[in-house]
Structures are given as structure tokens and as C-alpha cells.
Amino acid sequence: MAGGASAQTPSGRSGSSSGDTYSNMNAYRELRMFGICIVRTQRSAALAIIAAEQGSPEEGRAMQGTVFGELDTNCGGAGDQTVMSPILARGAIAEGLLLSGGVPPQFLRPAPAPNQVRDLAGAGRCYAAGHENEVRGLLATPIGSPQERAAAGVLWADIRPCLARWTLRLSPVWIRYILAEGLLTLAPTGPAPAASPAPGN
Numbered sequence: 001m002a003g004g005a006s007a008q009t010p011s012g013r014s015g016s017s018s019g020d021t022y023s024n025m026n027a028y029r030e031l032r033m034f035g036i037c038i039v040r041t042q043r044s045a046a047l048a049i050i051a052a053e054q055g056s057p058e059e060g061r062a063m064q065g066t067v068f069g070e071l072d073t074n075c076g077g078a079g080d081q082t083v084m085s086p087i088l089a090r091g092a093i094a095e096g097l098l099l100s101g102g103v104p105p106q107f108l109r110p111a112p113a114p115n116q117v118r119d120l121a122g123a124g125r126c127y128a129a130g131h132e133n134e135v136r137g138l139l140a141t142p143i144g145s146p147q148e149r150a151a152a153g154v155l156w157a158d159i160r161p162c163l164a165r166w167t168l169r170l171s172p173v174w175i176r177y178i179l180a181e182g183l184l185t186l187a188p189t190g191p192a193p194a195a196s197p198a199p200g201n
Contacts, residue, residue, distance in 0.1 A: 028144030028173055031084070035092025037075035039100050042066060046093045050185065051107060054119045059086060087120060091177020094184045095139060108187040114161040124182020126162035129189065131155070135179045148172050155179075 039046045045066045052059035060068075067089040097103055111129035112122045128135050134155055141148040152172035159175065170178070 025142075025144035029142075031088060031092050032095065032143045034075050035089070035094070036096040036099065038066060038093055039096035041075060043100075046097060047103060047107070049090060049093055050097065050103065050181065054086070054090070054121050059090075063089060087174065088177055090121075091174075091180050094177065094181035098139070098180060098184050103184060107185055109185050110187045111182075111189075114164055117162055117165060120178050121181050121185065123159075123162040124178040124180070125186045126182070127155075127159050128179055128182040128186050131158065132183065132186075134158075135183045138176055139180060139183075143176065144173060148176060152176065 045062065048062040049059065049066065052062045063086060067084070067086070109125060111125040112118070114126055117123045117126050138148065138151045138155060141151050149172045152175045155175065159179075163170075
């Protein structure tokens, strides 16, 4: 993960999180629109980013030219040099994919138990598995807004068990985007389908 930066926890206390370089609502709106634009104009690239394991070489290769480096895209402007956390980039793209109808079934993964979480994507699925309505409620708030901060604050106590392996205190936008990817990639759960009746019954 990227180096730490000062952030505010959902309750408003000072904490430490990974490098959240966007510090105002307008910049967060631009980030959200960037993700939506990538999904609309480069869906295959967006899916490749979500398919890659967080922090892996595959993720870096998938983001090159789409998120990092000289961007060959209208979303950031050809030749733009973009600097942002990969987690924020993944989250913006994840929210864009949720808005566009989701991902193919092969992208879906089960939710780990809290003690089995190994990365932030897993932490997102860990929480989203029992809290889909809460995640959707958070995503319905304007990004970077007081409403988002309030919604994230309500969720924080229940999210913490899924983040137990880290000492991070995450800003509301980080929570939003971790949960967006978690909800996007969460495999459905439910009772097993009924067995087909035997021939002749």
C-alpha cells in the first residue's frame, strides 16, 4: 500500500490512512467522474484493473496508460500525468461498474470471514456480505460531502472487524471505495438450489 497521509476518521478524529491526495469535494467529484468515464470508454481496461490482485504487477500493468503514465484516454486528457492511489482508482472504477450494471460472473468472489481477510478488496467483501443496503446507502451520498462522512461514521464500527489486520483509520472516501469494490465483486449467497426431481417423479 502507498505511504501514509493524514486523514480524518468518520468520527472526525485525526488518523492515518494511505495516500489520499484529494482533499476537497470538487477533486473527489472529478475522481468519481474519471472512474465512470473509464468504464464508459474503456470497459475492458476497467475490468482488467478490477480482475488484478491489489498491489500486484498485473494491477500495475493494467493501470498503465489508463490510470498512470501518459493517458491515452479522453477521461483525463491525452498526455495527462495522473497521480493517485491505486485503491482510489480501483474504487472509482468499481463505482462506475456498479452504475453500469456490474461485472461478469467470473469476477465475483466469496466474502472472507474477518480473520481471513488478506487485502482491502477482501475487507470490502467481508463487510458488504451482510450490509448491502448500507453500502448502497453510502454510495448514494455525494462523494466528499458531509452526508458521506455521516454515513461512513455509522458504518465504521461494523467495518472495523474486517480491517482488524491493519491499524489504519480510513477517510470516508477510502471507506466508500473499498466498499464499492467489495460490493461489485461479491459473489451472491443464499440457499442451495433445490434438486431436480428424479425422472418419473
